[in-house]
Amino acid sequence: MDLPDAADVYVPQDYRERPSGIPGAVVWTRDITADSTAPVLPDGCMDLLWINDRLMVAGPDTRAHHPSAGGNPQVSGIRFFPGTAPALLAIPAHEFRNARVDMAAVWSPALHRHAIDLLTAACTPTAGLEAVARWRSTGADPVAPAMIRIVAELRAGTRVADLADTLGLGTRRLHRMSLDAFGYGPKTLARILRMQQALALARSGTPLAVTAAQAGYSDQSHLSREIKELAGVPLTHLLQR
Structure with a gap:
């Protein structure tokens, strides 16, 4: 089954x-400076990062993350479609929720050393991250079609209880599966996907009242509250960028 790209809707200028x-993946770079204030918003994805000559994993976020590059102003990453990174990296998503962790603490020394060799031999950091992902995909279990369907159904506004019935799962089992694949339960994932949909609509010029209705919020006030809770800043602040 083909995966949509794991593109982030909210794109800072840098x-x-x-x-x-x-x-199902995108590669990216971001220049972090003292003036970089744009947060990284929750999107249901996980990333491998190359920053300050360290390979790191960015777990699934439930709140906005404010990056700091330290000595190196550029960060490179590869972002994976929701639910696909745990199988590729052999790590359950919930262990890295709201965290950035050095892969040296996750993989064995031999695995980590090989990954660093691939990165340092590549012509660019993003090419190196793709090489690491390609290496890890060899022999990895394919992404379960149910994981892709869960994302699609939640994006479409399907209720969690209805989704569990459609998949032939109980809500508890669906919740456990979601913790491993996405890092949080399906209700949290649904909120995050709905926020990203609303941001895409609003940034395309759709009036906020219409955005709220189309994205499944009860009204514009509900939209504003949800965005501020997940993003940490008001919706109007995000639309100014």
Whole structure:
């Protein structure tokens, strides 16, 4: 099953991305400076990062993340479609929720050393990250079609209880599966996907009242409350960028 690209709807001005040769992934770079104030918003995805000569994993977020590059102003990453990174990296998503972790603490020394060798041999950091992902995909279990369907159904506004019935799962089992694949339960994932949909509509010029209705919020006030809770800033602040 083909995967949509894991593109982030909210794109800061100092951010650049392109589709990856890895199905369902995009590679990106961002220049972090003292003036970089745009947050990284929750999107249901996980990323591998190359920053300050360290390979890191960015777990799934439930709140806005404010990056700091330290000694190196440029960060490179590969972002995976929701639910696909855990199988590729052999790590359950919930263990890295709201965290950035050095892969040296996750993989064995031999695995980590090989990944660093691939990165340092590549012509660019993004090419190196793709090489690491391609290496890890060899022999990895394919992404379960149910994971892709869960994302599609929640994006379409399907209720969690209805989704569990459609998939032939109980709500508890669906919740456990979602923790491993997405890092949080399906209700949280649904909120995050709905926020990203609303931001895409609003940034395209759709009036906020219409955006709220089309994205499944009860009204514009509900939209504003949800965005501020997940993004940490008012919706109007995000639309100014």
